[in-house]
Amino acid sequence: MSSNTFSYCENLKTNNFSCIQEFGIFLAIKKNDFTIVSVSENISFIANLKALDLIGKDLTLFICDKSKEKINKIKSNLEETSVNLNYYVSDISFCFSKNSKTLKECYFYQKDTLIIVEVFNEYNSKENEIITSLVSNFNRSLSLPIYEDDEILAHDICKLVKKITNYDRVYYCHFGEDEHGYVIGEAKNENCDSILHHHFPASDVPFIVRNLYLRNRMRIIPNADYKEVKIIGEIEQFNLDLSLVRTIGKTHIQYIKNMGISSSASFSVTNGNRLAGLIGCHNYTPKEISLYIMNKLSNLIEHISTKIEINTLKKNSIYRDEILKEFINHFVNCSCHLENMDESHFLGLQNAVKFDYIVFGNKNKIILSKQLENIVPETEIKKLINELNKGKIFITNEVRKYNNFFNGIANFSGVMLFNVEDKFGDFIMFVRKEQIETLKWSGNPNDYNESNGQIGPRKSFETWYQEVKNKSEVWNKSDKFYFDKIKSLISEERSKYLSNLEINNQNLQEKNKQIEVLLSEVHHRVKNNLSILNALFDWKIREAKNSEVTSTLKEMKSRVSSISLLHESLYQENNYGVMDLKKYIQNLSIFTKSIYKDTNNLDIKIKIPTNTKIPLQQSLPFGLIVHEFITNSIKYAFKSIEKPLITIEWNESDKNVLFSLSDNGIGCEDLLKDGRKSIGIELIKMLIKQLDGLLEWNGENGVKIDINFSKRKCSWLEMKL
Incomplete structure (x- = not known):
């Protein structure tokens, strides 16, 4: 995919507009006195007044008393910085004439000193009660064990959204760490082609758009052929990144039309400050859903985002921590040296970090999985480690880029490598084999028609197949997290081991000193006792009258003296x-x-x-x-x-x-x-x-x-x- 495509997409304007879609009405009022400063021209649909006639007027003049209380409360909430919500939805009763009242769904957010009010279709209390019940029931079911599986959860949320909105197709597109999209859930009418398990290139949702989707987590286009409605008033152009009625860029509209659809809606699935996915809705004819439904579904999908994040944390912590604990026990039992371990000690880690083979050891000894022994020479492993290992974790799913020897070796395509400690030169390398993959894209991601410096949107949803070779499966964040955790645990245990070893050595040295003192005293006393024995021999020799007895006694004395000499040598040398x-x-x-x-x-x-x-x-x-x-x-x-x-x-x-x-x-x-x-x-x-x-x-x-x-x-x- 060309960098030109990305740079073009990233430079598209997404939130500065002076027009809106025709399905909503736009009002901008001053925060301090509710004076109308800007209004969309289609206000006449509910006011029987021209837009210019409302500029400078107090909006509360056209609102019933109970609704005035709601607006004042919303104003206070928007001014309260501790409140997390950046918008509010409420039903407001308008009365532009004495005899006419109309209850409308309104969407409120603030811009600097202004409050923006976007007015939608009439409030339907009976329909909203049904929606509330469906959403509440699903919310309660999120704690069920079945929803610890993200794909089951994705399918069921798609079914619910389709049931509530009646769109022709609802799908859940998950964004991977490479930011490409992958459809993991879908609910559709029979006449719709399935896009389940389709891939979408990252450029379909540029980062500038992703940032917008993080701020405004629900969007709707009721009719791709909408007519633009101009905003008039003191300010000609607004930053409408929180708007639901803003106009849509021409590139995106053409993108939608290339899909063959007329209407769409989408809801953001987030993970912290990252757009983790989108729940998209498609209809082949124009379709509008109420603001109440949009808001309810957006709140529900916030809970879905939290649930998916919790699922990920569970998978990454409880089960995997037990696996790491078992591995570290093996490491400790091997005196905290990798060269004392064997391949079987690493097999359990495959349930924490997905890998096919293992290479580990140090500069003196390298141990490889048996499947690699006759394929990869140890010399090439050493070259690769010297090239890649700079003391930090190194990760690649295309190792041939760094050592051409591995080009074409299917069992050695991706590696994750770290040095345990520079002092010992110990290392661990997880290896992944080649994953020849046929990706099913929704349209050729390289198919952007360029003319006059403009890039036209590709034909999305027109299935295009791409075969990928010489690469392993991409290492994900979870793999990296646990690989780093393994490194930390090994370093920690080795530090403990060396510290304990030093303490034990000190204790042994103290004990040895004590033993040496005792042995020195023993040898000294033995020598003294033997000297006493020799003195007794001398006494008997002097008393003996028989020369043969004297000779025997002298021999016995010399033997005792030789024994005494041994103890004297030991006592003098302090080596026992x-x-x-x-x-x-x-x-x-x-x-x-x-x-x-x-x-x-x-x-x-x-x-x-x-x-x-x-x-x-x-x-x-x-x-x-x-x-x-x-x-x-x-x-x-x-x-x-x-x-x-x-x-x-x-x-x-x-x-x-x-x-x-x-x-x-x-x-x-x-x-x-x-x-x-x-x-x-x-x-x-x-x-x-x-x-x-x-x-x-x-x-x-x-x-x-x-x-x-x-x-x-x-x-x-x-x-x-």
């Missing part, structure tokens, strides 16, 4: 979870070597990688194994060896760890097979079993023991830091 193996073995070797005489030339090489750490529970067995090996080597291996050497090694592969202890002494037969009992050997075997290790003995060129640990079997190896 793991032990630095290399540092511990170095200290233990120095201590064990110091126990015995003539060990100055003994070299102990420790080939353990720096920062090799093992859990505390395994540290003591390792220390005792090393202590026993060094002790035995010093006692038995180095007779006649000039340069004694002990080597301790740690070699790690993907599946195993090999811990080796060796010396360059005289060697020794395999004590494991020999069967002889030795406290040291038995202790080593017991400790290796405790560590889930496998022992191998080689005593040919010195003694070497290999202890093999399988990572699969020894879970403590995976705990080392």
Whole structure:
């Protein structure tokens, strides 16, 4: 549809006129004294006076006493700014001569210092009672559950309006977010073609006209071939945006004639400050309805507007809020990280926001609906996100405009995308597939005949079909509202999660400090108790007379001392979870070597990688194994060896760890097979079993023991830091 069409339509004058339609009478009176300043020439129909004869006269001179009270009250109401109504309808009794009285329906509104009075046909009390009853009954029925369905409500209001007015066709045209119209309800005579589910281009009701329809919510054209009646008086031209009798623009009149109708009326359906729809009435012959009926129907349709707005709010809140709550629970259970979620967690959201597929994740991991996995490469998804996602919600129903790769991919036509938080790079993208749609328009929206700079109205209601491809269904306001709500809820929950995580970490740090203090005290006391035990050994050693007993006591003391050294290291380092193996073995070797005489030339090489750490529970067995090996080597291996050497090694592969202890002494037969009992050997075997290790003995060129640990079997190896 060309922009020229819109600009032309928007520039049409809609409310400044100096003439009216012939079915009504126009009067403009001063607000302060009711002096008539302007009047339409057809006043003679009820006054038997010429219009010029009434200029300057007090209108109340021609009104009966009871009606004077009504006019004064209407004047007060119009001056009261707190009153929402901008017009009033009342029956007024005119008496332009002593012997003639006529009761007319009148329509009042104000313009600056003037009150405008538009006079219509005679008041019919019996007909009005019937109308009141029908409208009241329908009003009461609006609370029925059936009317939570907008289309059922639209059909039934059309039936009621047709019953009351007897127009040939009554229809309800809903205006979508793209401002195009779509007929969702209809009541008609059998000889009328149906326009149900027809589309109307937005240019049929330009925005300048929509704004007028928001102020004046009822309009009537009794006869498209009406004769204009001139307004005379002090003011030649009025702003008649609230008028019911104003003349109609030539373009609109031709538009009506192109439909083949002679008479029309319409009522505005509003949603806040937006024209949400029109209830239109068509007749193929001239037709006039009373002002009373117009006003009653307008008031009823105000209630219909409220009902439709409530229906929308209900759909958008109660049910969908429960769906969002369930999704957020999934999000929280996944530690508030999208990468921990899967596609099934999003399926419920399809009942809140209409989408076909889901793409979500972050810069490191992207998860797609299974239907998209073999269609859209992850690289193209990343390109699209980088192009579209600027920290705000991005919405399009034609994604190919932004990345040509998606041109022709039917399953990826529309997207709604947002970043959860820039810090994490998490995102959610709802995807809609292509919706190939054949739109049924009431006339070709591009068919405007232009000549001499004027655009003639198209032939409306002449069905025209348009096929639309490469687009998804348009995302509506409700989709956007709930998408934004999802974003807000996710951000809120993540903020809570991070806040709680920080608090928990602080609490854990405090507890760890307390535990460390306690453990420090425990290790200190254990070390002190072991020192007391060593003192007892020293006492017994001094008392012992037998050299064999003395030797045994010294060995026992050295073992206790090695245990004491472990607790002393832990106490000094303030690290109670793991032990630095290399540092511990170095200290233990120095201590064990110091126990015995003539060990100055003994070299102990420790080939353990720096920062090799093992859990505390395994540290003591390792220390005792090393202590026993060094002790035995010093006692038995180095007779006649000039340069004694002990080597301790740690070699790690993907599946195993090999811990080796060796010396360059005289060697020794395999004590494991020999069967002889030795406290040291038995202790080593017991400790290796405790560590889930496998022992191998080689005593040919010195003694070497290999202890093999399988990572699969020894879970403590995976705990080392």
